[in-house]
Amino acid sequence: MDQPQLRTLEATCIQEESPQCSAACPIHIDVRAFMGCLAKEDWRGARRVLDRTMPFADIVGRICDEPCRIACKRAEIGDPLAVGSLERFCVSTVPMVLKQPKLPAKGGSVAVIGSGLSAMTAALDLARKGRNVVMMTGDEEVGGSLRGYAEEILPARVLSGAVETLDSYGVNIQFGCSLNKEFFDIVRQDSDAVFFDRDCAGLAALSIDCTHPDPLTLAVGNDGCFAGGGTTENGFSIMKQVEDGRRASLSIERYLQKVSLTAQREREGSCQTRLHTVTIGIEPLKEVLPADPAAGFTKQEAAREASRCIQCECKECVKQCAFLQEFTDYPKRVARKIYNNQAIVQGTRTANKMINSCMLCGQCTVICPHDFPMAEVCRTTRENMVAKSTMPPSAHEFALQDMEFSLGEFSAMARHQPGLDSSRYLFYPGCQLAGSAPETVEQTYLHLTRHLDGGVGLMLGCCGIPAQWSGRQELFGQTMQTFQTEVRKLGDPLIITACSSCYAVFKEFAPELEVQSLWQILDKGELPEQKTAPPQQLLTIHDPCTVRHEPEIRASVRSILKKIGIATAEQPYSGELTDCCGYGGLMQFANVPLGEKASRAKGLRSDLDGLAYCAMCRDNLAASGRRIAHLLDYLFPAGGQEDPLLRPNPGFSGRHENRARLKQHLLTTLWQEEPTMPPEYKDIKLFIDAQVMVLMNKRHILEDDLQKVIFQAEQSGRRLIDPENGHFLASFKPVRVTYWVEYQPDKQGFVIHNAYSHRMILPGDVK
Amino acid sequence: MSNFSFISDTEWRCGCCNKELQPSKVNVEYMGSVFNVELMACPACGFVLVPEKLALGKMLEVEQLLEDK
Numbered sequence A: 001m002d003q004p005q006l007r008t009l010e011a012t013c014i015q016e017e018s019p020q021c022s023a024a025c026p027i028h029i030d031v032r033a034f035m036g037c038l039a040k041e042d043w044r045g046a047r048r049v050l051d052r053t054m055p056f057a058d059i060v061g062r063i064c065d066e067p068c069r070i071a072c073k074r075a076e077i078g079d080p081l082a083v084g085s086l087e088r089f090c091v092s093t094v095p096m097v098l099k100q101p102k103l104p105a106k107g108g109s110v111a112v113i114g115s116g117l118s119a120m121t122a123a124l125d126l127a128r129k130g131r132n133v134v135m136m137t138g139d140e141e142v143g144g145s146l147r148g149y150a151e152e153i154l155p156a157r158v159l160s161g162a163v164e165t166l167d168s169y170g171v172n173i174q175f176g177c178s179l180n181k182e183f184f185d186i187v188r189q190d191s192d193a194v195f196f197d198r199d200c201a202g203l204a205a206l207s208i209d210c211t212h213p214d215p216l217t218l219a220v221g222n223d224g225c226f227a228g229g230g231t232t233e234n235g236f237s238i239m240k241q242v243e244d245g246r247r248a249s250l251s252i253e254r255y256l257q258k259v260s261l262t263a264q265r266e267r268e269g270s271c272q273t274r275l276h277t278v279t280i281g282i283e284p285l286k287e288v289l290p291a292d293p294a295a296g297f298t299k300q301e302a303a304r305e306a307s308r309c310i311q312c313e314c315k316e317c318v319k320q321c322a323f324l325q326e327f328t329d330y331p332k333r334v335a336r337k338i339y340n341n342q343a344i345v346q347g348t349r350t351a352n353k354m355i356n357s358c359m360l361c362g363q364c365t366v367i368c369p370h371d372f373p374m375a376e377v378c379r380t381t382r383e384n385m386v387a388k389s390t391m392p393p394s395a396h397e398f399a400l401q402d403m404e405f406s407l408g409e410f411s412a413m414a415r416h417q418p419g420l421d422s423s424r425y426l427f428y429p430g431c432q433l434a435g436s437a438p439e440t441v442e443q444t445y446l447h448l449t450r451h452l453d454g455g456v457g458l459m460l461g462c463c464g465i466p467a468q469w470s471g472r473q474e475l476f477g478q479t480m481q482t483f484q485t486e487v488r489k490l491g492d493p494l495i496i497t498a499c500s501s502c503y504a505v506f507k508e509f510a511p512e513l514e515v516q517s518l519w520q521i522l523d524k525g526e527l528p529e530q531k532t533a534p535p536q537q538l539l540t541i542h543d544p545c546t547v548r549h550e551p552e553i554r555a556s557v558r559s560i561l562k563k564i565g566i567a568t569a570e571q572p573y574s575g576e577l578t579d580c581c582g583y584g585g586l587m588q589f590a591n592v593p594l595g596e597k598a599s600r601a602k603g604l605r606s607d608l609d610g611l612a613y614c615a616m617c618r619d620n621l622a623a624s625g626r627r628i629a630h631l632l633d634y635l636f637p638a639g640g641q642e643d644p645l646l647r648p649n650p651g652f653s654g655r656h657e658n659r660a661r662l663k664q665h666l667l668t669t670l671w672q673e674e675p676t677m678p679p680e681y682k683d684i685k686l687f688i689d690a691q692v693m694v695l696m697n698k699r700h701i702l703e704d705d706l707q708k709v710i711f712q713a714e715q716s717g718r719r720l721i722d723p724e725n726g727h728f729l730a731s732f733k734p735v736r737v738t739y740w741v742e743y744q745p746d747k748q749g750f751v752i753h754n755a756y757s758h759r760m761i762l763p764g765d766v767k
Numbered sequence B: 001m002s003n004f005s006f007i008s009d010t011e012w013r014c015g016c017c018n019k020e021l022q023p024s025k026v027n028v029e030y031m032g033s034v035f036n037v038e039l040m041a042c043p044a045c046g047f048v049l050v051p052e053k054l055a056l057g058k059m060l061e062v063e064q065l066l067e068d069k
């Protein structure tokens, strides 16, 4: 990711844009923060928010005409927030908390003609910035039209307090000036810039036309004269006075600094915001009105009204994604962290874990109003990490070894249908289905051979998606190439995939091959005679994340379910919006606890028992405690299986062994071939109780690893012994990880008591 | 982790040499970094014990730190 790419990404996520209220406010008061403080009864905090942006908060806070109120998001579902009354409550109960500092004097003298609110604001803003300001007015007091307010709304002492404030910043106020042409000529000569407040009686006599200031800069002419405030066609608006005073002061600053008066001023004054806030599901609470309207809000009333603020933000993607929630961030910040992470040359790359924890599932992109491509960002970052050798080796190694095994001599095979030497079709069950339900794979295959003409070949292997997800481009490329060569050798049959990940991979990376999902084939063709009764209860369908953009596959699945009489209920986060089970992006390997959270979250989308048609979703949700079946369990039930909803998660070891057993079984029974002989250590028989098995799954240790350790220890005699209980402890490092096993010989094999591993290399590590 | 000691009494004895394990200084290595640590090992054949607590605790922590370097 380079700087421009980061900028583009940052602009795509609008979470940091202003809420509607502060965008609509002509001086962009942080209304959301103001409400937040009031709601938690942090009165001083609320006042500080006003003091930061609002000039003469004691005055303006009492009479603000709240142009933000109609923009408030709550208006969509009921009453908008009572911003004005809350400001009034705040400034009349809490004295100033933050006095803005005065910057060092920097020359440039400005005349402010008039003493209404826009003149006051311009004078205050310019004096704060260190400008020399003289305020000249024909009046004897400040305030202009504000003096017309009733005492109980704007007490005279509060209004005249503005004189002290202006004094304290060094504004020289001259009351009782006679505003005429001579006066103006002198003023013009003595000052570098002039602001005319149109809320001032004598302006007409000054031989300058202030009626049509430029709307962006408020300039009248081009010699440093500016005008604003007063009554417009929309009447006399308090916030318009403040806005014009501020806009004029910013123009005068630019004028004095001799920089562009017009560049980049779109965000001054009321403006549009791109922030996207969803109000669906938010309770439309009624506005809290003060019990005594004349007295205004009590503290409790104010806090209650402010707590109706929904604290507008977007985070629509975060609300649904376990990964974004875990790292408590929204994509804009994630992108920034990724950028910073890859810029690190020396030091700890703290975002590695985060980058490897995205499920690359694309849900956020569908949800986001601007299609933020989080998955693509994380995946390409992983590619870069691999290329620069900064990818932590432990993150994906276990999954990649599993893939290697699926593609290796003990699990992979490709054959024409027994007795035939060509294939019109090729059934590709995928590594996870072969690992999860090998008997079902066999039954499905036999069904296809019986019902499709022209020969159905079989290929066991892995599509290579783990390599792609983990950023191993080279490995993925090789895998795809080998696959394509094999398919060509079989005469380019139409590939039938049972796994939607395989389907997605082949479609994207081998577009010249013909691919269809098993569900489409079964839906169009003949379904098996049913052997398992449909469940009594309604099931909810858990779509896998890889069919997010495959409506036809999703429809085929639903059509099959209907035909076989399984009643289902949809849940809101299915289809295009479906969650990943945690396997996506190899997240469950790089971040084991988060993987568990993600599968639990997917399972909890509905209270109903589930139905999956991705083997990995099925197994992960089963592991998370959901009762869930695979669609194939109902179509091609394995012998001896009772309720498909109760089929346990086979775990990593189970899947590993299942794949090997499937190949061996099919080769011997269907093709009458000699199986590949397993290595000698596979003869070691293990007894592992469920608890140790759970531990091994979490620790990514396979039975295969234990067999290697014990085989080696028993052969060499190199092992520790606990004389108390007769347990042995041995270790072995087959490749990069050292495995330790605590075991005890048994008549028929070995009882496993514990297993753990580390990657640190010991001096005597047996290789 | 450099120059750390992880010695503690243990029930484990070397099954090969039938000896009690003794504290022993060894070099362990990961991602090109070498640490000299004290672990329990067989005084005769040098079989080094890495207890579960160490493997899943301090050792894992250091491994992950080095992987993110």
Ligand code: SF4
Residues within 6 Å of the ligand: A019, A020, A021, A022, A031, A032, A035, A071, A072, A073, A074, A081, A308, A309, A310, A311, A312
């Ligand atoms: S609900 Fe709160 S944050 Fe949202 S627009 Fe209204 S005042 Fe602003």
Ligand code: SF4
Residues within 6 Å of the ligand: A321, A322, A323, A324, A357, A358, A359, A360, A361, A362, A363, A364, A365, A374, A375, A580
């Ligand atoms: S896990 Fe899925 S929804 Fe979450 S950020 Fe990654 S791609 Fe988006």
Ligand code: SF4
Residues within 6 Å of the ligand: A012, A013, A014, A015, A314, A315, A316, A317, A318, A330, A331, A332, A364, A367, A368, A369, A370, A371, A372
């Ligand atoms: S949906 Fe997510 S990525 Fe999109 S704008 Fe909102 S917070 Fe940002």
Ligand SMILES: [Zn+2]
Residues within 6 Å of the ligand: B014, B015, B016, B017, B018, B019, B042, B043, B044, B045, B046, B047
């Ligand atoms: Zn020994």
